[in-house]
Amino acid sequence: MTELTGAMNVSCERKASSFNGFVMLVVLVAVSALAIWTVSQGVPPEGAMKDAKLAFAGLLFGSILALVLVAAGFFMIQPNQAAVITLFGAYRGTERTEGLRWVWPWMMRKKISARAHNVHSDRVKINDLRGNPIEVACNVVWRVADTAQAAFDVDDYKTFVEIQIEAGLRTVGARHPYDDMSDEDETTLRGSADVVNSELCAELNERLQVAGIVVDEAGLTHLAYAPEIxxxxxxxxxxxxxxxxxxxxxxxxxxxxxxxxxxxxxxxxxxxxxxxxxxxxxxxxxxxxxxxxxxxxxxxxxxx
Incomplete structure (x- = not known):
């Protein structure tokens, strides 16, 4: 992580400052009632004083503006979901509190799922430790641990995950032979599934750390020699x-x-x-x- 810090500014998730949406909902109802009351009073007659007309117009405009601003600040957070809050491009925190929330309308909200994702990779053709061409595929369960890194430190974290899964699979697959052709007791892709899966999980966690992604489980789902051999x-x-x-x-x-x-x-x-x-x-x-x-x-x- 220290080497990475020298190459780029690593983001770090922090709690955002938002308001309870139900409290703001009461405010919205009050502003709506004020706007309705203002309209119900009627427009001042033609002979009314200029100040009365200006006061009516100002009250009506203020009520409508307040109604729009309050209504535009609502957003919903579902379980295992987060919202990254930014203000004019600057990170202002992540909101993880479930339910109805409210922030100022000029603050942008980008929702990111913190749920577990299941990815089954395509079959990849690689060479094992002895140079034999083999085909491998894996299944990976991952989730977003740091929303700030996922949102700001990589361009598209889902595409990043898919590419790094293939790269990690190639790296781990090339470390061991497909099968043991000698009398020595060594780690093989076919006979040492637990060891290989642990190495794959560790390799992917190291590669995806920059994006704030944590791999919970990884394992080979397909392993075979290439058709030519x-x-x-x-x-x-x-x-x-x-x-x-x-x-x-x-x-x-x-x-x-x-x-x-x-x-x-x-x-x-x-x-x-x-x-x-x-x-x-x-x-x-x-x-x-x-x-x-x-x-x-x-x-x-x-x-x-």
């Missing part, structure tokens, strides 16, 4: 799945063979020398690890 990456993922499945099958088969040999030796069913054990291990591994059914061969003679 999607096929190759799908085959790689399939190969990884096959290797992982084969590895688990082999580990299980080795355990089963070990248990079988130990059970045979423990019960004394058959005495196996090293060569017979090797043949039995080979046969069991083929049966347990093969993709197809094994065709048994009955040996009617001796192994030797």
């Amino acid at each position: 999607a096929g190759a990456m799908l085959r790689r993922q399939q190969a990884d799945a096959v290797i992982a499945a084969r590895k688990k099958v082999v580990i299980g088969a080795v355990g089963m063979v070990e248990d079988a040999l130990a059970k045979l030796a423990e019960d004394g069913i058959v005495e196996l020398d090293d060569e017979r054990k090797a043949a039995m291990v080979s046969n069991l591994m083929v049966v347990l690890c093969g993709d197809r059914e094994a065709s048994p061969i009955v040996n009617a003679g001796s192994l030797y």
Whole structure:
């Protein structure tokens, strides 16, 4: 924030000075009654004194002018809404009090919503940490925290938010790989959603601070390889799945063979020398690890 202050004048929200609208509504009724009473008295006759005519005209003009000025100063503040008050271009504060309010008619009021906004970004094509082209999109929940910054420090704060969301998404997406292709346990876009979403939220809060915007929640809603490499990456993922499945099958088969040999030796069913054990291990591994059914061969003679 210190560096930003040196580059531009940072606005800061402060409370505006306005009046209760219902009190001014009573004043408006009183002024209206005065104008009606003045008209009801009638225009002075032709023979009336000049001073009487001037007094009538002045009273009528003053009543109408007061009626217009009072009526022009009313404005309404809804829940989670604010009005930025300016006087001839100078900031005079922000009114957040709900209900009917009143300010002098020559003071301008610009209403800004302080409610939560939900933005779903377009799909953005970027390169991940390893240079693979990927497509990402995100959903962001944001709101205006400082109305003065949103109104005066950026040209159009809603457009500013949309552009910074795309820029922040590109920055965070390029920090990590799409998937983990090595044995190292690292942060990935696909496998570390909580970490990536936290980084995206922090990145957007830092970028939108200049506009007085706070991001409450941010998260990826779309993540995929770009079409030009999607096929190759799908085959790689399939190969990884096959290797992982084969590895688990082999580990299980080795355990089963070990248990079988130990059970045979423990019960004394058959005495196996090293060569017979090797043949039995080979046969069991083929049966347990093969993709197809094994065709048994009955040996009617001796192994030797």
